[in-house]
Amino acid sequence: MEVSVEQRVILAVFVLKSDALEWWEAIERTHGREVITWQHFVELFRKRYVPDSLMVQKEAEFICIAQGTQSVYEYEQKFAELSRFGPHVVDTEARKPRHFERGLREEIQGLISRFKLETYAEVVDRALIAKRNCNHLSKAND
Structure with a gap:
């Protein structure tokens, strides 16, 4: 989908379910009002769901x-x-x-x-x- 960089996080969060949605809610609680960029979202997501190996x-x-x-x-x-x-x-x-x-x-x-x-x-x-x-x-x- 062609969405602006600013809208990517919103769209990605919209499709999260179960464990991934709970993970995101925890991220929001720890980051407070800080705006999370798309790049930062991808880094956090990969760190949680895609092992380095x-x-x-x-x-x-x-x-x-x-x-x-x-x-x-x-x-x-x-x-x-x-x-x-x-x-x-x-x-x-x-x-x-x-x-x-x-x-x-x-x-x-x-x-x-x-x-x-x-x-x-x-x-x-x-x-x-x-x-x-x-x-x-x-x-x-x-």
């Missing part, structure tokens, strides 16, 4: 991400999901497409690496096209 595990998973037997579409979804755990790995527009490309299977990577694509969207699009072309070639050779 899980963050480290997910970051490592993102650093070593590879397509393997997944479709390009499934790989892209996993890449997008895990990228938030390793923002420093894809902290520039140039690094994100390269990291995605390195994780593709060799036959797809080989087809798209010659294009020197600059954006993440271009690399994903070409990978989807390359995979479709690989499928057509393998069917023609059968």
